[in-house]
Amino acid sequence: MTSSVATTSFYIKLPLMNFYGWATLRIERGAKEKNHLLMPLWAAPAIIAREPTSLEEEIKEIRRSGSNKDLDAAPEFEMSDIFYFARRGVESIMDDEVTKRFSAEELESWNLLTRSNYNFHYISLRLTVLWGLGLLIRYGFLLPLRVTLAFTGVGLLVFLTSVVGLLPNGRMKNFLSEKVHLMCYRICVRALTAIITYHDSENKPKNGGICVANHTSPIDVIILASDGCYAMVGQIHGGLMGVIQRSMVKACPHVWFERSEVKDRHLVAKRLSDHVEDKSKLPILIFPEGTCINNTSVMMFKKGSFEIGATVYPVAIKYDPRFGDAFWNSSKFGMVNYLLRMMSSWAIVCSVWYLPPMSREEGEDAVQFANRVKAAIARQGGLVDLLWDGGLKRGKVKDTFKEEQQKLYSKMLVGTQEDRSRS
Amino acid sequence: MGSRASTLLREEEIEEIKKETGFSHSQITRLYSRFTSLDKGENGTLSREDFQRIPELAINPLGDRIINAFFPEGEDQVNFRGFMRTLAHFRPIEDNEKSKNPTASEPLNSRTNKLLFAFRLYDLDRDDKISRDELLQVLRMMVGVNISDEQLGSIADRTIQEADTNGDNSISFNEFIKVLEKVDVEQKMSIRFLH
Numbered sequence: 087m088t089s090s091v092a093t094t095s096f097y098i099k100l101p102l103m104n105f106y107g108w109a110t111l112r113i114e115r116g117a118k119e120k121n122h123l124l125m126p127l128w129a130a131p132a133i134i135a136r137e138p139t140s141l142e143e144e145i146k147e148i149r150r151s152g153s154n155k156d157l158d159a160a161p162e163f164e165m166s167d168i169f170y171f172a173r174r175g176v177e178s179i180m181d182d183e184v185t186k187r188f189s190a191e192e193l194e195s196w197n198l199l200t201r202s203n204y205n206f207h208y209i210s211l212r213l214t215v216l217w218g219l220g221l222l223i224r225y226g227f228l229l230p231l232r233v234t235l236a237f238t239g240v241g242l243l244v245f246l247t248s249v250v251g252l253l254p255n256g257r258m259k260n261f262l263s264e265k266v267h268l269m270c271y272r273i274c275v276r277a278l279t280a281i282i283t284y285h286d287s288e289n290k291p292k293n294g295g296i297c298v299a300n301h302t303s304p305i306d307v308i309i310l311a312s313d314g315c316y317a318m319v320g321q322i323h324g325g326l327m328g329v330i331q332r333s334m335v336k337a338c339p340h341v342w343f344e345r346s347e348v349k350d351r352h353l354v355a356k357r358l359s360d361h362v363e364d365k366s367k368l369p370i371l372i373f374p375e376g377t378c379i380n381n382t383s384v385m386m387f388k389k390g391s392f393e394i395g396a397t398v399y400p401v402a403i404k405y406d407p408r409f410g411d412a413f414w415n416s417s418k419f420g421m422v423n424y425l426l427r428m429m430s431s432w433a434i435v436c437s438v439w440y441l442p443p444m445s446r447e448e449g450e451d452a453v454q455f456a457n458r459v460k461a462a463i464a465r466q467g468g469l470v471d472l473l474w475d476g477g478l479k480r481g482k483v484k485d486t487f488k489e490e491q492q493k494l495y496s497k498m499l500v501g502t503q504e505d506r507s508r509s
Numbered sequence: 510m511g512s513r514a515s516t517l518l519r520e521e522e523i524e525e526i527k528k529e530t531g532f533s534h535s536q537i538t539r540l541y542s543r544f545t546s547l548d549k550g551e552n553g554t555l556s557r558e559d560f561q562r563i564p565e566l567a568i569n570p571l572g573d574r575i576i577n578a579f580f581p582e583g584e585d586q587v588n589f590r591g592f593m594r595t596l597a598h599f600r601p602i603e604d605n606e607k608s609k610n611p612t613a614s615e616p617l618n619s620r621t622n623k624l625l626f627a628f629r630l631y632d633l634d635r636d637d638k639i640s641r642d643e644l645l646q647v648l649r650m651m652v653g654v655n656i657s658d659e660q661l662g663s664i665a666d667r668t669i670q671e672a673d674t675n676g677d678n679s680i681s682f683n684e685f686i687k688v689l690e691k692v693d694v695e696q697k698m699s700i701r702f703l704h
Contacts, residue, residue: 134702147697163667165680168631172571173700182565182566186546189546495570495652496652496653496656499664
């Protein structure tokens with residue numbers, strides 16, 4: 087199995103990479119001939135330089151340059167204070183850390199998928215032919231093959247887990263359940279032509295622990311579950327998803343919630359901690375970001391899973407976007423559309439790192455623990471570590487952040503209560 | 510795919526924007542990329558909601574005023590030219606520009622124009638005067654609920670007293686310039702570009 091994976095990756099990677107480089111050159115040449123502007127194909131580095139100075143420092147500096155007064159004597163309002171807010175505001179208009187995380191990463195060279203290229207109409211005849219050939223191979227050959235495999239994998243999963251579910255609870259059942267789950271997930275991995283490299287497998291999650299990973303796509307689950315057995319956590323769905331969920335739980339205990347139960351945080355926490363206390367049950371798999379991010383950064387981890395007190399096994403997943411962008415932009419594409427796109431890409435290439443287990447330390451609260459784990463995952467995967475909430479993809483930012491800034495600024499104007507009582 | 514093609518920038522447009530704003534070719538293309546990524550409706554213009562979607566701008570106490578600066582009187586949409594014209598105020602002043610032809614029209618990023626941008630953040634009704642009420646409004650936006658009306662009122666009064674030279678109890682643009690004559694406006698109202 088491993089040698090065939092190695093050869094497949096060699097054959098896929100080498101010629102494709104050459105094509106990509108050549109394709110990009112042709113586009114650039116074509117655009118120059120027609121004297122048009124190219125949308126930057128390369129992952130653009132930051133447009134502007136942003137200094138990480140604080141509100142207080144900056145406003146003091148502005149005031150210092152403008153007057154000869156002793157600043158510490160009379161902290162007051164100056165009309166130039168507005169410069170700080172104006173500049174920060176315009177800086178965030180030119181470039182901000184958050185909005186770019188919710189759309190697919192920009193690529194250096196074109197990978198012959200029109201969805202990742204906006205300069206499509208500048209290509210030459212030769213390139214169009216190649217692209218057409220690629221289209222034929224992908225949709226005519228790869229896609230049907232993969233869809234068949236996917237149906238087989240899912241079908242087997244549902245059928246075999248139901249069969250295993252008929253057995254009495256015991257070692258035999260657990261053993262078979264494991265085998266069944268692994269086999270079916272591996273078929274699904276084939277269905278996506280996912281080429282996965284697992285690192286540091288000695289740190290693989292153990293029973294009674296919680297596995298946390300960064301979230302880019304629903305495929306993350308398949309990737310992790312084909313290399314180890316986990317108890318899944320999630321909401322019970324209707325339709326095909328629901329059928330799969332209900333049969334899976336017959337073979338081994340997963341943690342599925344009804345829609346109404348999801349809101350009740352205490353109930354969720356209780357069921358999760360009951361599960362981890364039972365050492366015979368598999369480790370729980372959770373994605374604390376709560377939503378799919380585009381794999382260039384890790385956003386705020388919801389603290390729920392970190393309050394339970396179990397050992398946390400962090401896992402970092404990094405996709406290589408050159409072969410197919412795995413990011414699921416759920417506000418733009420539905421699940422079926424997304425899966426079709428995945429199965430008609432060249433391949434999904436990714437790396438998985440199993441990081442050493444972490445526990446909450448003395449004096450550390452759940453939020454700090456969550457941030458510590460997040461930083462470790464970001465560092466390993468080469469992702470940007472952000473404090474912003476992934477929920478900003480759809481929702482508005484909380485007013486508390488604005489209120490914090492207002493409080494800071496007010497302090498500069500009138501000082502704190504202690505200062506006033508002293509004078 | 511077709512709609513994107515029609516909104517791609519032409520070389521002539523880039524030249525015009527270059528002349529008007531002083532941005533370089535690469536800066537214009539990068540900012541165009543940014544403009545299109547903010548343009549969720551993909552219609553070539555930005556609305557106020559498009560700006561408010563930027564979390565860092567939404568938490569800026571003066572966020573709404575800054576967004577307002579992009580929209581000319583009475584309009585709800587801003588195109589790329591307008592976008593660039595406003596951003597040009599924050600371009601750093603280069604040395605070679607200072608010695609330019611004095612009869613040529615003032616560049617958008619001159620000291621005076623930077624000060625005018627800041628002045629307009631205060632002067633909501635665009636009557637070229639910052640009244641006590643307008644000053645109070647901006648102060649209230651910056652401090653939130655943390656300072657009482659009285660204290661804020663006295664701060665506003667003190668500020669107007671110091672700046673007002675012709676006794677009309679409001680601050681004109683010239684008085685504004687005078688108050689800030691020692692402040693390093695060129696540096697504080699400029700954004701450093703990496704290319």
